[in-house]
Amino acid sequence: MADGSNGLTIIKRKKVVAGGGHHGGAWKVAYADFVTAMMAFFMLMWLLNATTEQQRKGIADYFSPTIPINRVSGGGDGAFGGDNIFTDETLAQSGTGIAQPTLGSEPIRSDRRTGDDATAAQVAALRDIEAVLLGRGGESMISEEALRHVVTRLTDEGLIIELFDLPDASLFFGDTTQPTSVTGEIAGVMAEVFGIVSNDIHIEGHLSAKSVLHANYPVWEISTGRAEQMRLLLEGAGLNPLRITQIAGGGDREPATQNATEPRNNRLKVILLREDE
Structure with missing residues (x-):
């Protein structure tokens, strides 16, 4: 056929599929969360059965402490400057401290306030x-x-x-x-x-x-x-x-x-x- 004729041109397109053999793994994450939750549940059941009333109260207080855990904060500068966290003025320079009562000191009386x-x-x-x-x-x-x-x-x-x-x-x-x-x-x-x-x-x-x-x-x-x-x-x-x-x-x-x-x-x-x- 001579050049410039009205012949039909055929174009082939290839369909590319990404992620060939991968079919998703979201179920693995959900399963891991389920296993972790069950482990935590069984640990809770074991603690309730294996501890005394006093020990259970101590565990509860550990996770919601009403006073600072350590008497003295860490050494160093800034927020960890080594201040005593039980002082009235400061809690490691980041909040209000709490005074630990001292045995033998003057009794605490609440009538100083109203x-x-x-x-x-x-x-x-x-x-x-x-x-x-x-x-x-x-x-x-x-x-x-x-x-x-x-x-x-x-x-x-x-x-x-x-x-x-x-x-x-x-x-x-x-x-x-x-x-x-x-x-x-x-x-x-x-x-x-x-x-x-x-x-x-x-x-x-x-x-x-x-x-x-x-x-x-x-x-x-x-x-x-x-x-x-x-x-x-x-x-x-x-x-x-x-x-x-x-x-x-x-x-x-x-x-x-x-x-x-x-x-x-x-x-x-x-x-x-x-x-x-």
């Missing part, structure tokens, strides 16, 4: 007592063996320190009002720590329920007698007797657990009261 400031001061002072007693941010003043018997909680009434029997260890000998050595140890530490503040104190004794075979079990006398023994222990350890304004025995009428016969219901409640505004 209104909301006084309430905040009371709460802060009671939290400081709780932190020192349980050793948050450092070692506890109470031995590990004795600390198993102690739980604390801050309420509208004040700081409640609850001491309770364990299945393998009691605060008193048998069904008597004679305290064991661990009760004396805890009382000694509380008397020392309570010197930080000037709040009044209430003491309550409670007992676990007995079967009908113990119909004549003197629950009122024993619960009140145990509260009285705690009063004597605190005063013997140096606590001002005038600060204890009430002792009471609750018998077996206020169980702490659903099963009223459990040893956990044999307990003392030492309440560091909030001061009246």
